[in-house]
Amino acid sequence: MMEIVERVKDTDVPVLIQGESGTGKELIARAIHERGSRRAAPFIAVNCGAIPEHLLESELFGYAKGAFTGAVRSRMGLIEEADRGSFFLDEVAELPPSLQVKLLRVLQEKETRRVGENLIRRVDVRFISASNKDVDSEIEAGRFREDLYYRLKIIVIDIPPLRDRREEIVPLLDHFLSRYSKELGRVTPCFSERALNLLLNYSWPGNIRELQNEVQRCLILSKEDTVLTEEFLTERIIG
Incomplete structure (x- = not known):
């Protein structure tokens, strides 16, 4: 497993890590970051299935002051926080369709926009994602975008169960x-x-x-x- 980490650690291409729950997907993601050229910058992790959909967008992309009730000041999103570092999307198959579109734009254009704001911000982020689901089946069921999947899976690491x-x-x-x-x-x-x-x-x-x-x-x-x-x-x- 560490041989694969050594081969991909200094590249900037997205990595998709697949395996059962508890197999150590985040450990592999952290190893890629900590051994690579981005190790001095942040490693930010988010579990797409652990945050309610109505909160996930503002967590990932941030928001402008007044964007919604309770937004008393602007806040940077987690993707912005990971600038020059690595962003780990755990259980990426749980990402809602509306946010799949926004994530695809970040991957394609290397830019992000906070909720309630028109300003476009450039970001330099290495994306590592993980899933314990068969993403191909999620695509067939219409729950996951095929174009996003192919953006995320340039390198695939399959982790066998222990x-x-x-x-x-x-x-x-x-x-x-x-x-x-x-x-x-x-x-x-x-x-x-x-x-x-x-x-x-x-x-x-x-x-x-x-x-x-x-x-x-x-x-x-x-x-x-x-x-x-x-x-x-x-x-x-x-x-």
């Missing part, structure tokens, strides 16, 4: 053990052989996110133990 890349489980466990141990101010423990075998043989339907949560939970429950045994694992992993 169950299909078990060789990454141990490095991921080590990474999250180290990260959360530092946050908790404790010595980094290790998993017992029995616990590790259970973790390696689990199917991880929630992918990296589930593994991350499991490590964090074990560290909290184990307090200062230097070896994490199976007693700290959730029942679904023990079986």
Whole structure:
């Protein structure tokens, strides 16, 4: 996976990352940004499915003072904030049709306009998007613009589920053990052989996110133990 990141990190072309929920799509997007030529500029992320449609436009594009009730001052949009950096659109297939048109213009013309304002602003942004849906099916159903899709998918990265890349489980466990141990101010423990075998043989339907949560939970429950045994694992992993 990191080989692909290395190949695309210094280009400016849009990247589409596809994979199940929790597979680490945002981690890949951040790696592309942090290893690339835009790393000194902002990395801005937004989940298109997490913000109500009536708020999403002003979040993405900003608004002018007086554009709507409550707009007491102008506000820069998230796309503007990402100028010279990278903009990550998570769950891009959830983007409403009206905003798909506006995003297409940004990609084509490299310019944006705030809600309630006529001034056009130039932006230099590298777009990285992600989806856990089959976007081709969304196009066939008339829910996603084909022209926007082809603008976003110049480079496509398909992330397999964690169950299909078990060789990454141990490095991921080590990474999250180290990260959360530092946050908790404790010595980094290790998993017992029995616990590790259970973790390696689990199917991880929630992918990296589930593994991350499991490590964090074990560290909290184990307090200062230097070896994490199976007693700290959730029942679904023990079986």
